[in-house]
Amino acid sequence: MCFKNLPIEFDAQGKPYLREGVANPYAPSTAPRGAPAQLTAERVEELLKRNGYIKDLDFDPVTRVAGALAFHTVTDFQSRKVVEARSMATLFRGYEVIMVGRDPRDAIYITSRACGVCGGVHSTTSAMAIEMAIGCVPPPLGVLIRNIALALEFLYDHPLHLHLLAGPDYSAAMVGPTNPSVLARARTTEAPHAEVHGFRTMAELMEDLNPLSGKLYLEALHMTRVAREAYVLICGKYPHPQTIVPGGMSSTITLSVMNEMLTRLVQFFDYSKKLATIWDDITEFFYQANPAYQQVGARRANLIDSGIFDHPDAYDASYANAAAWGERRWATPGVVVDGELVTTDLHRLNIGVEEFVEHSYYEEWTGEGQRQRFATDPAGHPLSPYHPWNKVTKPRPQGQSWKEKYTWDTTPRWDRQSMEAGAYARLWNTAVARKLPANPFIESTGTSLKLRLPKGAMPEMELEWRVPSVWNAFERNRARAYCTGFTALVAMNNWLAAMDRLKLGDTRTSTPFEIPKRGEQQGVGFWGAGRGYLTHHLTLDRGAVANYQILTPSTWNAAPTDRWRQPGPYEEAVLNTPLLEETDDPAKFKGIDILRAIRSFDPCMPCTTHIHTDVGVITREVNTCACGVDDEPA
Amino acid sequence: MRVIVAGVGYRNLRDHSVGVEVVDRLMARAWPPDVVVEDLSYNPIAVVHRLEDEPPDRRFERAVVAAAVERGRIPGTVTAYRWDGALPGDDEIHRAVTEAVTGVIALDNTLVVTRHFGTLPDEVVVVEVEPAVHEFGDAFSDAVAGVFDGVCELVARLATEPDAAARLLLAPLGGPVAASLRVP
Numbered sequence: 001m002c003f004k005n006l007p008i009e010f011d012a013q014g015k016p017y018l019r020e021g022v023a024n025p026y027a028p029s030t031a032p033r034g035a036p037a038q039l040t041a042e043r044v045e046e047l048l049k050r051n052g053y054i055k056d057l058d059f060d061p062v063t064r065v066a067g068a069l070a071f072h073t074v075t076d077f078q079s080r081k082v083v084e085a086r087s088m089a090t091l092f093r094g095y096e097v098i099m100v101g102r103d104p105r106d107a108i109y110i111t112s113r114a115c116g117v118c119g120g121v122h123s124t125t126s127a128m129a130i131e132m133a134i135g136c137v138p139p140p141l142g143v144l145i146r147n148i149a150l151a152l153e154f155l156y157d158h159p160l161h162l163h164l165l166a167g168p169d170y171s172a173a174m175v176g177p178t179n180p181s182v183l184a185r186a187r188t189t190e191a192p193h194a195e196v197h198g199f200r201t202m203a204e205l206m207e208d209l210n211p212l213s214g215k216l217y218l219e220a221l222h223m224t225r226v227a228r229e230a231y232v233l234i235c236g237k238y239p240h241p242q243t244i245v246p247g248g249m250s251s252t253i254t255l256s257v258m259n260e261m262l263t264r265l266v267q268f269f270d271y272s273k274k275l276a277t278i279w280d281d282i283t284e285f286f287y288q289a290n291p292a293y294q295q296v297g298a299r300r301a302n303l304i305d306s307g308i309f310d311h312p313d314a315y316d317a318s319y320a321n322a323a324a325w326g327e328r329r330w331a332t333p334g335v336v337v338d339g340e341l342v343t344t345d346l347h348r349l350n351i352g353v354e355e356f357v358e359h360s361y362y363e364e365w366t367g368e369g370q371r372q373r374f375a376t377d378p379a380g381h382p383l384s385p386y387h388p389w390n391k392v393t394k395p396r397p398q399g400q401s402w403k404e405k406y407t408w409d410t411t412p413r414w415d416r417q418s419m420e421a422g423a424y425a426r427l428w429n430t431a432v433a434r435k436l437p438a439n440p441f442i443e444s445t446g447t448s449l450k451l452r453l454p455k456g457a458m459p460e461m462e463l464e465w466r467v468p469s470v471w472n473a474f475e476r477n478r479a480r481a482y483c484t485g486f487t488a489l490v491a492m493n494n495w496l497a498a499m500d501r502l503k504l505g506d507t508r509t510s511t512p513f514e515i516p517k518r519g520e521q522q523g524v525g526f527w528g529a530g531r532g533y534l535t536h537h538l539t540l541d542r543g544a545v546a547n548y549q550i551l552t553p554s555t556w557n558a559a560p561t562d563r564w565r566q567p568g569p570y571e572e573a574v575l576n577t578p579l580l581e582e583t584d585d586p587a588k589f590k591g592i593d594i595l596r597a598i599r600s601f602d603p604c605m606p607c608t609t610h611i612h613t614d615v616g617v618i619t620r621e622v623n624t625c626a627c628g629v630d631d632e633p634a
Numbered sequence: 635m636r637v638i639v640a641g642v643g644y645r646n647l648r649d650h651s652v653g654v655e656v657v658d659r660l661m662a663r664a665w666p667p668d669v670v671v672e673d674l675s676y677n678p679i680a681v682v683h684r685l686e687d688e689p690p691d692r693r694f695e696r697a698v699v700a701a702a703v704e705r706g707r708i709p710g711t712v713t714a715y716r717w718d719g720a721l722p723g724d725d726e727i728h729r730a731v732t733e734a735v736t737g738v739i740a741l742d743n744t745l746v747v748t749r750h751f752g753t754l755p756d757e758v759v760v761v762e763v764e765p766a767v768h769e770f771g772d773a774f775s776d777a778v779a780g781v782f783d784g785v786c787e788l789v790a791r792l793a794t795e796p797d798a799a800a801r802l803l804l805a806p807l808g809g810p811v812a813a814s815l816r817v818p
Contacts, residue, residue, distance in 0.1 A: 064732050116677075116737015160735050168728075211728040212750070224735060225683045238680075239737060 002343050003352060005032050005416040008382060016351060018382045026354070026384040028563055032416040036300075036572060037565035041403045044074050044084045053078040055586060060088075062595065064165045065603040069558065072402075073574060073594065077586050080579035082594065085571040086402055087558045089409035092361065096393040099548035104130045104515060104540055105246070111536065111550060112240045115604065117160070118529045119239040120153045120231070122536070122550070125525035129538040130246040131317040133523030136513040140312035142248025144498040145509055147309045147330070148261070149234050149241070149249070150527075151491035155268050156227035156238075157530030158423065158484040162275060163209065163220035166477055166599045169592065170282050171209035178581045178592045182289050189285060193277035196458070202285045205278060216278070223271055230264035233257050248510035258499060265491055270456040272485030276463045279481035283474040292578050297473025297597030299572040300338055304414055304556065305425035306349065306535055307333025308528035309490050311437055312497070319378045319524065322346040326526065327435050330442075330490045333526065334429035335414055339471070341432045346526055347381055349414070350535075353551070354386035356411040359404070359560040365392035373539075373547075378522055388537040388549035389522065411559045411568065412551055418562070420569040421532035421553035422601060424479030427465055427486060441489040451485045454492075473573070473600035480602070517543040529553055531602045554604040573597045638685075638694045638755070639793045640674040642701040642741045649709075649765030649778045652785065653701040653741070656761075659786045669793055670694070678734040678747035685753035696757040696799065698792045700785065701741035702765040702778070705808050709766030710777030712785055714792070715809035716802045717758040719749055742807050759792050759799045761785060762809065 002010070006026070007019035018025045039047075047054050053076060060070035074084035095114055099107055107126040112119035124146060131138070138146070168174055175183045186202035199205035208214040228238045234251045235241035243251040251257075286293040309330035316325060326333045326346035334344040335352070343349060357364060366372070366385040374389050376382055383389060400406045413419070431449040436442055443450040448466040465482035468475040501507075525536040531553040539547040559568035567575060577597045583589055639660060641653030657673045665671060674681050688694060707713070721727060730746045741762070748754040763785060766775035774782060791798045803810050 063729065117735070164732065164735055212724055212731070221679055221731075221735075224679065228680065239677075 002348055003415045004337075005030055006352065006384070008351065016348065016381045025382070026386065030416060031564045032413070032418075032566055035417060035564065035566040036575070038561050038567050038571070038575070039084055040565070044402075047083060048074060051076070051078075054083065057589070057591060057594075059591060059595070062598055062603070064168065064599060069598070069603050071570070071574070071594075071598060075579070077579075077584075077589075082574050082577060082579075084402075085567060085574040086406055087409070087560060087568055087570040088400075088407045089558055090407075092395050092397070092408045094393075094395065095550060096548050097395070099545045102545050103543070104133070104538065104545050107536070107538070107545065107548060108244055108246075109240070114550065114552075115529070116239060117604065118153055118157055118531075120150060120235060120241045120244065121527060121529040121534055123241055123244040124150060125527040125534050125536045127244050127246045128317070128525035128527060129523040129536045131523065132319055132525070133521040133538055133540050134246065134513055134516060135317065136247040136511055137317045138248035138315070138511055139506070139508045141253065141498060141501045141506055142509040142511070143310050143312040143315055144494045144501065145234055145249045145251060145253055146244070147494040148491050148498065149231060149244075150308065151487050151494070152227050152231040152265070153239075154423070154487045154530040155484065155491070156224050156231065158480055158487070159220040159223045159271070159275070161530075161602045162279070162477065162481055162484075163216045165602070166596075167209045167216065167220075168211045169596045169599060170206060170286075171211065171214065172203060172206040173210040174592060175206060178583075178590055180582060182286070185289050186285065191281045192284070193281050196277040196461070197274045197281075199278075202281065205281065223268070226264045226267050230261045233261050245510055247513050250510055253498070253502065253507060253509055255502065258495065258502065262495060265488065265495065266454075266456060268484065268488040269453045270458045272451075272488050273453055273458055273461050273463070275481040275484050276465075279478045283478045286474060290580060292580055293474065294470045294472055296577050296580070296593050297476065297573040297600050298471060298576045299420070299569060301336055301428075301471040302338065302417055302419045303336040303425035303428055304349070304419040304421055304533055305331070305333055305429050306526040306528055306533045307331050307346065307429070308426065309494070319522070322350075322526065323348075327433075328437065330430075330437065330493070331426040331528065332429045332433040332435050334433060335419070336425065336428055337415075337417065341429060344429065344433050344435065347377070347379060350524065350526075351377060351381045351383060351387070352414045353388065354384045354413050354416070355388060355391055355551070356386060356413065356562055358411070358563040359406055360410045361395060361397055361405050361408050362410065363394035363396045365394055366390075374522070388535070388551055389524075389539065389547070391549050392547070393549070407558075407560045409555060409558045409560060411562045412556050413562060416564070418559065418566050418569055418572065419556055420601065421556045422476060422480070423483040423530060423532055424476055425532050426528065427479050427483055428467060430486075431465065431467055437493075439493045441492060442486065449482070449486060451482070451489055453485055453489070473596045476600040515543050516540070520546070529604070531604055552604070554601075557601045558603060570598050570601060570603070573601070635668060635695045636692060637669045637696045637698065637793050639669060639671045639789060640697060640699045642675050642699060642739065642744050644675065644739060646770060646772055648767045648769055648771045648773065649763070649775050650702045650768060651772070652763045652765070652774070652778060652782070655782070656700040656786055656789055660790060663790070666794065674699075674744060675739050677737065677739070678744040679731065681744055682748050682751045682753045685748060686751075694755040696759065696793075697755045698759045698761065698789055698799075699741065699745070700761045700789050701763070703741050703762045703808075704765060704768070705762070707764040709764050709775065710781050711764040712781055712788070713760075713762045713764075713809040714788060714802055715760055715805040716799060717745060717760050718804045718806055719758065720806050721746060721749060745807065757799065759802065760807075760809065761789050761792070
């Protein structure tokens with residue numbers, strides 16, 4: 001059964017409908033069954049008053065994340081557990097408001113600015129939403145080049161996160177002060193994959209994860225250059241591309257461009273071998289050092305991904321056929337609930353999405369006297385009044401209160417459940433669904449993904465990412481490492497297919513289009529960021545944007561607790577995290593396990609950093625990744 | 635002496651566009667072959683890569699960098715100094731790198747990151763303008779518009795006159811208070 005909470009059923013042809021006899025199918029009283037719940041604010045206040053060993057522990061800002069994130073916890077230093085966790089996105093920029101009334105083509109350039117790492121994914125998702133709204137289908141080469149471009153963007157993103165943002169959490173410089181016994185063990189533990197990555201012991205590996213000086217840190221910086229150079233060959237500039245258009249790409253693709261791209265792409269084959277084995281070794285080492293590490297960042301395996309990398313023979317930019325072309329993608333869309341893949345159908349994924357704002361700085365847009373703009377999607381499937389196509393962004397800044405509102409992020413839910421997004425969801429769906437196109441490099445087995453990485457300086461190597469039995473911070477990082485190889489091989493498959501098109505003399509990369517000046521049109525871009533799930537829902541009215549809603553991976557992951565007290569993914573992961581740091585002195589406590597849990601999601605937050613000073617809080621505005629929030633309001 | 639004249643900032647961000655506007659203005663001029671004018675308003679790690687691409691025997695020897703920076707001075711204040719190259723501690727440098735790769739474009743970050751990775755010329759001349767406004771738009775505030783022509787001329791002199799830079803004080807990021815001057 002696809003939906004457990006929303007009263008959505010399916011007829012004999014698989015078409016969804018609302019169960020008869022349910023007076024208000026999307027009523028707030030329809031709660032998620034079996035979901036964890038945060039303690040009430042009253043209960044937490046009581047605990048704080050009664051017990052001296054329970055204290056507020058705040059992280060503001062959470063460092064080494066893209067953009068800014070603040071995190072509040074109430075921590076029990078006796079049982080070494082977190083009893084309350086609150087994730088805060090601290091800035092509203094309002095892309096969704098900015099877009100209203102504009103020519104839809106502006107969205108390609110404006111929404112790109114939501115992120116300083118992965119602007120191209122927003123441009124692309126925007127172009128796809130427009131394509132769907134106006135009925136413009138890209139030519140095959142346009143689809144293939146778009147796939148390659150975005151794969152290259154991810155090849156920038158993944159090393160950056162693994163070895164610049166999350167990696168230092170596992171470095172000798174961090175583990176030494178927080179868990180000296182673990183570092184001591186690392187000095188006498190041989191690294192199982194030394195022959196691949198070159199580090200004899202785990203301590204040697206951890207030394208080279210050190211910020212600024214570690215070889216792995218510096219190598220990741222170099223690899224971002226390699227990916228960026230390949231990307232700009234087809235996108236003009238990074239991170240805000242200039243060649244993404246509705247109906248394909250405006251780039252001129254020649255054999256010279258393809259070859260220059262290839263010389264850079266192939267460098268990721270060997271690098272992917274190293275990454276996967278490094279993160280295999282880190283993960284297994286920590287599990288063996290202390291099995292409790294399997295609980296760091298643990299939560300239900302509830303994952304969602306919109307899929308990415310289209311097949312040129314399948315993609316027709318239509319909503320009507322989205323379920324069919326979605327399942328032919330190189331990364332299969334899907335929803336995993338409690339570790340089980342429940343759908344790969346983009347229609348079902350789409351109609352299950354709702355956004356709530358009980359604990360967010362927005363006003364409700366539903367309720368008495370409010371008209372629901374769309375009762376169904378363009379295929380006639382039921383839509384919630386809380387669905388992005390029905391959402392209206394109404395920012396309402398106010399004071400922070402755990403009982404009331406405390407973040408600019410909204411609360412997206414699928415079938416009322418808290419879902420997380422990430423590169424790992426991409427792997428999980430693709431591994432289990434077994435819907436990959438035939439190809440020489442990647443195999444979906446139903447329980448794993450086999451990646452055959454060609455020979456480079458290193459010999460050919462087969463990696464296998466297996467669906468994990470536990471879901472935690474380490475598995476997120478391990479999966480992201482494998483996803484680098486997966487992404488490089490998707491790019492290689494598309495590079496080969498693009499060369500076949502060029503050999504046929506087919507150099508067309510885009511389809512001309514016009515924006516209709518009459519009537520109302522709907523579109524949605526189903527795509528993905530390096531961090532996972534990304535959708536842009538668009539409504540056009542007489543040629544202008546009437547509504548624009550962006551839903552990003554960090555919108556899902558950084559979401560606050562919902563009206564049913566179900567925590568958001570960061571919050572849930574932190575609530576489940578044991579404090580394994582080797583100190584009993586709260587004053588010396590660094591919160592490394594909490595930070596590992598949060599950073600494993602690869603947070604991508606709005607553009608403000610809050611800095612505490614003696615005289616209060618100052619705000620430094622910066623233009624970086626705003627994915628957590630800009631989607632929201634934004 | 636090979637000189638790079640650079641601007642750092644954001645387009646369409648009113649006073650915070652000073653760096654790129656200076657570069658736009660100066661690129662239209664004829665320059666000696668050893669002077670390069672470039673917009674370096676992008677990820678400072680990519681700036682590192684750009685600077686290390688110069689052949690070893692043709693590395694830049696002086697950088698003249700213009701930008702708007704909020705330091706609490708009177709709006710329109712122009713501060714010119716030779717940067718002493720002093721870097722913050724490792725934690726701050728690591729924070730600067732993190733901000734760099736996630737898209738932050740700011741003068742201090744660019745200088746710290748490029749200096750740390752050893753790609754910045756030994757001599758760095760900084761021309762800062764204190765902005766009055768921080769909002770979208772293509773027009774300077776009156777305070778910054780009033781000094782903009784002077785800033786362009788100052789940057790040009792610092793790039794081409796052998797002794798002009800040497801007369802500036804050596805100072806940490808932000809410059810010495812004594813070096814602040816109001817360009818007429």
